[in-house]
Amino acid sequence: MLREFTCIICPNGCELEVEIQDGKAVSITGNLCPKGVTYVQQELTNPQRNIATSVPVKGGELPLASVRLTNPIPKDKIFEAMAEIRKLSVEAPIQAGTVLIENLLGYDSNVIVTKTVEKKQG
Amino acid sequence: MEKKAVIIVGGGPAGLAAAVELYNKGIRDILILEREKHLGGILRQCIHDGFGLTRFKTTLSGPEYAQRFIDEVLEKGIPFLTDTTVLDVSEDKVVTAASRKGLIRFQAQSVILTMGCRERTRGALGIPGERPAGVFTAGVAQAYMNLYNRMPAKEVVILGSGDIGMIMARRLTLEGAHVQAVFEIQPIPSGLPRNIEQCLNDYHIPLYLSHTITEIHGGSRLTGVTVAQVDEHFQPIPGTEKDYTCDTLILSVGLLPENELSIDAGVQLDNRTRGAVVDEHFQTNVEGIFAAGNVLHVHDLVDFVSMEAEALADSAAAYVTNGPLPECPVQVIADGNIGHTIPQKISGQKDVRLSMRVKRLIKDCRVVVRQNGEEIAAKRMKKALPAEMIQILVKADKMTSTGDLEVSIEC
Numbered sequence: 001m002l003r004e005f006t007c008i009i010c011p012n013g014c015e016l017e018v019e020i021q022d023g024k025a026v027s028i029t030g031n032l033c034p035k036g037v038t039y040v041q042q043e044l045t046n047p048q049r050n051i052a053t054s055v056p057v058k059g060g061e062l063p064l065a066s067v068r069l070t071n072p073i074p075k076d077k078i079f080e081a082m083a084e085i086r087k088l089s090v091e092a093p094i095q096a097g098t099v100l101i102e103n104l105l106g107y108d109s110n111v112i113v114t115k116t117v118e119k120k121q122g
Numbered sequence: 123m124e125k126k127a128v129i130i131v132g133g134g135p136a137g138l139a140a141a142v143e144l145y146n147k148g149i150r151d152i153l154i155l156e157r158e159k160h161l162g163g164i165l166r167q168c169i170h171d172g173f174g175l176t177r178f179k180t181t182l183s184g185p186e187y188a189q190r191f192i193d194e195v196l197e198k199g200i201p202f203l204t205d206t207t208v209l210d211v212s213e214d215k216v217v218t219a220a221s222r223k224g225l226i227r228f229q230a231q232s233v234i235l236t237m238g239c240r241e242r243t244r245g246a247l248g249i250p251g252e253r254p255a256g257v258f259t260a261g262v263a264q265a266y267m268n269l270y271n272r273m274p275a276k277e278v279v280i281l282g283s284g285d286i287g288m289i290m291a292r293r294l295t296l297e298g299a300h301v302q303a304v305f306e307i308q309p310i311p312s313g314l315p316r317n318i319e320q321c322l323n324d325y326h327i328p329l330y331l332s333h334t335i336t337e338i339h340g341g342s343r344l345t346g347v348t349v350a351q352v353d354e355h356f357q358p359i360p361g362t363e364k365d366y367t368c369d370t371l372i373l374s375v376g377l378l379p380e381n382e383l384s385i386d387a388g389v390q391l392d393n394r395t396r397g398a399v400v401d402e403h404f405q406t407n408v409e410g411i412f413a414a415g416n417v418l419h420v421h422d423l424v425d426f427v428s429m430e431a432e433a434l435a436d437s438a439a440a441y442v443t444n445g446p447l448p449e450c451p452v453q454v455i456a457d458g459n460i461g462h463t464i465p466q467k468i469s470g471q472k473d474v475r476l477s478m479r480v481k482r483l484i485k486d487c488r489v490v491v492r493q494n495g496e497e498i499a500a501k502r503m504k505k506a507l508p509a510e511m512i513q514i515l516v517k518a519d520k521m522t523s524t525g526d527l528e529v530s531i532e533c
Contacts, residue, residue, distance in 0.1 A: 013315035
């Protein structure tokens with residue numbers, strides 16, 4: 001079976017043509033780099049995605065600190081991950097890089113702050 | 123009046139990269155003027171990842187990408203003023219700004235324009251119908267959600283397949299809104315393929331090409347939109363209308379360089395890019411006034427914005443140190459398949475990186491640069507998309523300083 005994929009690893013967005021037999025890729029064409037091969041293999045077995053969202057900050061100069069995952073997690077766990085992150089709130093000041101959840105849902109992925117939020121003045 | 127070697131108008135990705143590179147070239151008398159409370163520009167609200175793959179070989183969120191440059195600005199002690207809105211830049215490079223301390227004015231030796239771009243709005247499209255609340259540009263919805271902690275929508279329709287619109291389709295879905303569909307008037311998507319995959323397909327959000335919104339319904343709040351298929355002249359096809367019930371319409375229908383200050387400074391604009399006409403030094407027709415980033419032409423990736431601003435800074439540093447830059451008498455002329463090229467003028471004596479976008483999807487083609495009939499650079503493209511900026515390096519040893527550069531797409 002021939003299936004087309006758009007690689008999402010980088011902005012090149014390579015269009016990959018993949019010949020699949022018994023759920024496995026037997027040939028992959030159209031990729032500009034080896035990451036395309038890894039991407040297709042991952043998509044066929046266990047698609048992974050990263051997510052970004054925000055958490056509320058108490059006493060901050062801004063109401064929100066943005067967060068992301070350090071590694072992608074299975075695509076079908078995204079909404080579960082969002083539910084976990086939604087339970088969080090932090091106190092200002094909070095530094096970019098701070099780990100808020102280690103091993104999210106048991107995966108090798110941490111929730112980290114991506115924007116420093118200082119304390120509100122006065 | 124206080125004097126400055128270089129004033130940078132706008133502390134977003136282009137302005138920050140220019141400031142750091144100027145410093146690295148030995149220029150110290152710099153001032154960045156930023157109208158927001160913080161440096162970083164639009165990256166502050168672009169919390170998704172995917173930034174920095176070219177520049178830092180790793181995927182970062184927008185705030186993290188900006189912070190890398192902000193940290194350098196802070197470490198080097200490059201002066202900046204936030205909460206400071208530039209009101210006027212004159213042809214003789216007097217910069218007037220409104221700040222917390224009142225009106226401030228500087229005589230600059232050089233001015234760097236890095237104001238970025240603005241979103242096209244409903245008004246610019248002229249969509250008929252009522253004028254209810256609930257019609258937002260994608261960037262405004264993004265600011266509500268990612269900066270101000272406000273959820274602007276429950277039932278959503280998106281017009282336009284720009285990258286920010288698709289990214290907001292995903293963001294809204296993650297926060298519990300229902301995004302019914304994205305409609306695009308063009309026969310091809312205007313955003314990047316990877317965003318169609320990871321922002322729409324992943325969440326089963328359909329994308330309808332050659333469709334537009336023909337009417338907006340609602341009283342105080344949006345209640346729905348009428349959508350129709352369009353023909354090859356973008357005219358709605360009667361009988362194809364369909365009504366969608368929604369409380370929010372997100373527009374992702376294009377970005378326009380923000381050049382009001384440039385116009386007042388006497389900077390000549392290119393009606394294709396709506397940004398300045400620049401030479402290979404990123405210098406405008408006004409000596410000592412430079413432009414780069416989205417104020418010059420809308421980029422696809424911030425990594426290229428940073429690179430362009432750094433190239434600008436090298437020239438601006440040379441200008442501030444040694445005076446007027448070499449003449450650029452060679453015009454860069456594009457064929458009908460290409461929307462525009464940057465720069466528009468070159469010297470023919472220095473390696474130059476031409477940036478361009480194609481006007482339509484072209485498969486299996488070559489971008490070819492010729493001078494005096496001779497091929498001097500080429501790039502093979504499996505697929506040239508209007509969504510992607512194409513860059514091609516033309517080497518100095520292949521060029522002369524007479525004869526226009528002709529850029530064309532050959533299949």
